[in-house]
Amino acid sequence: MMTMVITFIKTLVLLLLFTLTSASASAPAPEVVSRIAFGSCANQSSPQPIWDAILDYKPHVFIWLGDNIYGDIRRPFKLFGNDRTIGPWKNVPRFVPSSYDQMKSKYDIAKTNHGYARLRHIAKVIGTWDDHDYGLNDAGKEFKHKDINQKLMLDFLDEPPNSPRRKQAGVYASYTFGPEGRRIKVILLDTRYHRDPLRSDGTILGTAQWTWLKRELNSQPSEITVIGSSIQVISNLSACTGPLFYMESWGRFPSERKRLFKLISDSKRDGVFFISGDVHFGEITRFDCATGYPLYDITASGLTQAVEKVIPSFLHFVVRFLAWITPTTMRVINNNCKRKSCTYGQPNFGVIEVNWDENPVSLKFEVRGVSGEAVNSVTTSLSDLQAKKGGFNNVKEGKQHCSLEADLPWLLRHRLAILFSLFVAVLIVVQVGVLYVAISLMVKCLRKCKLD
Incomplete structure (x- = not known):
């Protein structure tokens, strides 16, 4: 009797092992991701011909970086009258929030756009938000409708009903693509839900998101780590354009930016770089003195909104001249730029192209125009994005992008x-x-x- 019981148990164990082995063998291996496209600032009411160029690129993943719709209502410039939106006697805000129904309608228009609908069938679409899809221009944690709008944004991205993003305060998330040895980790930050007021040098991410980000950076290693931020991380042009005008960026929260750089450095994680949007022009920047390798930030903005679109074409040279004379310490200036300033003020999107078969693995960062042509480009390798004991191989190169804009001499700045x-x-x-x-x-x- 005992022999029969032992034989029965052995048979069950063998069957279980066989089942598990068969399931493991039949499970498909993660697909290799080598082409990622990303973009921001897409007004749902504007023509969006740029989707054709994105579709031609055939990305495996597409990342929204915010202003995925323009949900708030922008009042016209008005200097006189009852509702004055500009000037020292301004008495009403220029931007006001939309209602729930208005926001939902705008998301529906964006989601049913023919080009974007086609993209959703060929690529994995993920994303975060910025101020205009958050609900109000330049808004932070004080915005009252953020929870309702979070649901609408996640519905737009087809986030599953049981997703942790639907239960947390903020839309931050992470994804890992590709098999072992060719992994790409994408970390998407929420720079709105917990952000303190501008000029406060307070927090951008909030306590819970900082704890989560530290855990993500110290988790399972990946060959490449892409950190998506709706606002620029490396560039701080406001330090040079003020007091004429200011743009949002991590540079306007210097303590938070130092904390971010230190977190990356302390994690000992190689292959990290940023992608960003918001500013209505494209550029590639880098900072060489945060970790043991250059930190790049590829800014693609926007899919429909761009600085040169708001002025007549015969004045475009003025914008390009101003971009050229504005001091910058972080922008990558090379021969792969369409404009002398190495900024691009027409509609654009960004791409990350990885050649896993090269040794060392090569990466190409590009900003592309509406026809798909590269207007800014940087080629590097995974070996260049790894911390080296002695620092940079080329000392001169290592010091090229180390001075912050805020530290420039007053007259130059x-x-x-x-x-x-x-x-x-x-x-x-x-x-x-x-x-x-x-x-x-x-x-x-x-x-x-x-x-x-």
């Missing part, structure tokens, strides 16, 4: 504001001179008429 002030002063002098000549001629004419 405020060059744009100084030139603008001089231009305005010359304009005023010319106008006063013309007025003086006109009055002098009138007085002369009146005296002559009186004498006659």
Whole structure:
């Protein structure tokens, strides 16, 4: 009897092992991901021809980096009248939130766009948000409708009903693609839900998200780690464009940015770089003094919204000239740029291309235009994105992108504001001179008429 029981148990164990082995053998291996596209700033009411170029690229993954719709309502510039949106006597905000139904309608328009609908069939689509799809321009943790809008954003991304993102405060998330040895980890940050007011140097991510990010960076290693931030991480152009105008970036929260760089450095994680949106132009920047290798930030903005689209084409040269003379310490300037400033102010998207078969593995970062042409490009390798004991192989190269914009000499840093002030002063002098000549001629004419 005992022999029969032992034989029965052995048979059950063998059957169980066979079942588990068969299931493991039949489970498909993760597909290799070598092409990632990303973009931001897509007004659902504008034409979106750029999807054709993205589809032609055939990405395995597409990443939304925020302003996936323009959900808030923008009032027109109004200097006089009852509702003044600009000027020292401004009495109403220029941007106001939409209702739930209005937000949902805008998401429906975006989701049913023909080009985007086709992309959803060929690529895995993931994403985070920025201010306009969060619900209000430049808004942070104080925004009252963030929980309702979080649900709408996750519905837009087809997030499963039981997803942790639907239960947490904020839309941050991480994904891992590819088999062992060719893994790509994508970490998407939420720079809105917990963000303190601008100019406060408070927090961007909040306590819970910082704890989560530390855990993610110290978790299972991957050959490549992409950190998606809706706002720029490396560049801090506001340090050079103020007081004329300011843009949101991690640089405006210097303590948070230092904490982010330190977290990456302490994790000893290689192959980390950033992708970002928000600013309505494309560029590639790098910072060489945060970890033992360069930290890149590829900014693609936007799919429909771009700085050169808001002014007549005959004035585009002015925007390009201003971009060229604005001081920058982080932007990668090379011969692969379409513009001399190595910024691109027309609609654009970004791509990450990995050649796993090369030794060492190569990476290409590009900003591409509406026709799919590369307008900014940087090629590097995984070996260049690994910390080296002695630091950079090339000391000169290692110091090339180490100075922060905020540390530039005052005259250089405020060059744009100084030139603008001089231009305005010359304009005023010319106008006063013309007025003086006109009055002098009138007085002369009146005296002559009186004498006659």
